[in-house]
Amino acid sequence: MKSHLTNDIKYFDYNATHPPYAEILKSSLEEYLDSFYNPSGISRFSLKNQGKIEQTRKYLSQITGGQEKQFVFSSTGTEANHLLVQSLRVLYPDLDSVIVSPFEHSSMYAALDTYGFSPILLKTDRTGIINLNHLETLLQENPKPVICLYAGNETGVIQPAEEIFKLTKQFGQLFYSDLMQAFCKIPVPFSSFDGYTFSGHKIGAGMGAAVTYLPTENKNFRLFGGGNQENEHRAGTENTYAISCLQKVAELQLAHLEEKNIRLKEFQIHLENELESLGCEIIAKQENRLPNTTFLILPIQTVDFFLLGLEEKGIIVSTGSSCKSRAREASKSLLFMGYSEEKALKAIRISTGSFTKLEDINILIEQMKELIETFSI
Template sequence: MKSPLPNDIKYFDYNATHPPFSEILETCLASYLSGFYNPSGITRYSLKNQGKIEQTRKYFANLTKGQEKQFVFSATGTEANYLLIQSLKVLYPNLDSVIVSPFEHSSLYAALESFGFFPDLIETDKTGIISLTDLKEKLKSNPRPVICLYAGNETGVIQPAEEIQKLTKEFGQLFYSDLMQGFGKVDLSFELFDGFTFSGHKIGAGMGAALTYLPKVHNNFRIFGGGNQENDHRAGTENTFAIESFRQVAEFQLSQLGEKNKRLLTYRSLIEKKMEELGCQIIAKNSERLPNTTFLILPIQAVDFFLLGMEERGLLVSTGSSCKSRAREASKSLLHMGYTKEEALRSIRISTGYFTTEEDVTALLSVAQELIEKFQ
């Protein structure tokens, strides 16, 4: 597959958005342009598009060994997470709190607040792994559903999903997981989760399609109504182009997974070895992590100038923090792990993916050395 990135850009922010697989998306776009009909219509042309959506739903059901009717397509990962949390409100109308990891995407905490749930956060430490002891105590004292993402958006740390699942089943509780960073990057045992979400743009399928797997078939699972799309779970015309792209890119990514991860692990080792030599601290270095993710603390205070310097040289990395009105906030993940605010504000995330080359990595490390030495 040919990279869509221009020659003067070396991209290291795959955890935010994977660059699109242009050849696949162009094929899907051509299909859409010649068959743009509303999938909710009654003509045979519309029914053909509805058939494409159901074919994709069946693909994901077969892939995950889930039930087709429990999959709902939406427009974004945020919407997918909201639908997942809404299902808890339907199943447990009197529930006022759930047990949650301290590493979730902000959309999930916002969804919990929106539906009236207090997040009882699980303890953690500098490993970036939740405390199973604390989780068990919380389940023992007040059994409730558990929400824990599979892989950290920032740290890339993979949580002990099998152990979490065993504990939730011991206490008869549901286990939900945000799989946004895990899907298409590592092998997943979907049967561990009662509900989960993932999104197309995280794997290179472009924006516009995400999935929620609901814990059961229930007529009242929906964020908003007004139409009978998605088996009455989501009002709104489906994005047939994005949904078809989602399936085709997922098929391609999963077919390349083993070979790709060998390469990305090599790149991660090169990056971390050099950055440690330059005085950086690798977050959760000894924990199981995604092969593509390095989260580190720079040995300099001028992080913004470092990032600007990288961008001026065509190298795109990201901070480990939320950006609001250009004012950075300390990474909440790092604060929960026991790092100081000052350390958290010096963190950056380097994430690689399918189109990353050794030449890109060499350029990254050369410019990083130059800038760190300049600002020390």
């Protein structure tokens, strides 16, 4: 399918939001306009819409191996993460802390705070991989549930989920993961996680639908009450349109996953080799990473002017996690990895996806070279 992006925009912020698959969203909108009925109603029209939601739940069960009733739809990744953490509070009412990676999205830390958990942060280094020895030590000393995202939204580094899972099970603990950057981007070992989350807008399905997979069936797992939607886990009328888009885009993404990632990996190698020749430092270059993500430190001080210069040329990149990029704080991921605040403030993220073309990459390289040379004088 073609991108709806104009030739004036070269978009390299897929990890924040994947551009929508316009044809899918338009066809789903037409379905919604023809059948807008509240899925919680009692008419056959409402029941038909509820059936569509259940069909998507069944689809998710088929592609992940999970249980249908343990999938809960909400509106955003932040909501999804809050429900995931709330389930821990229900299971462990007296638990005061959880073992957590230092690379989580800010919404995960916020959820932990909301439900009264203190994060015990795992050690890491410049590989961007959590220290498994440290994890084992923590589990031996005081076993607790573990939360660790599978793929870093900034670094793109893929964590050793199978090893983490084995350790948590050795000590009888749950392992939760944020799969926002992994779902439909790389093969995911779903069986290695007791609970997880992902979101439609990260794969090109538009805003409005996110998913939490809960560790077991339990009516007390509840984001908020007030209705019996989502098996009483999340009150509020479901977004049938967004849920439909999520399934259709997921089907498309997974059907072309291997060929897409081969292409994106070629782009990544080409881009990073060129940027290194300009003096950029590629973060965790030798590690197992998402093929679409390049996190780098610029060899200049004037990062804000550099970003403005790219935007003037119609090129959009990011300074890291989208929820923090406006604040221009030093990347916490890099600080935990041992980088100085000065270096962390010079980091930018380039993320590609389904609609990225080689000519876009070459234009980005050309404009970055020009701006780096300008600001190096």
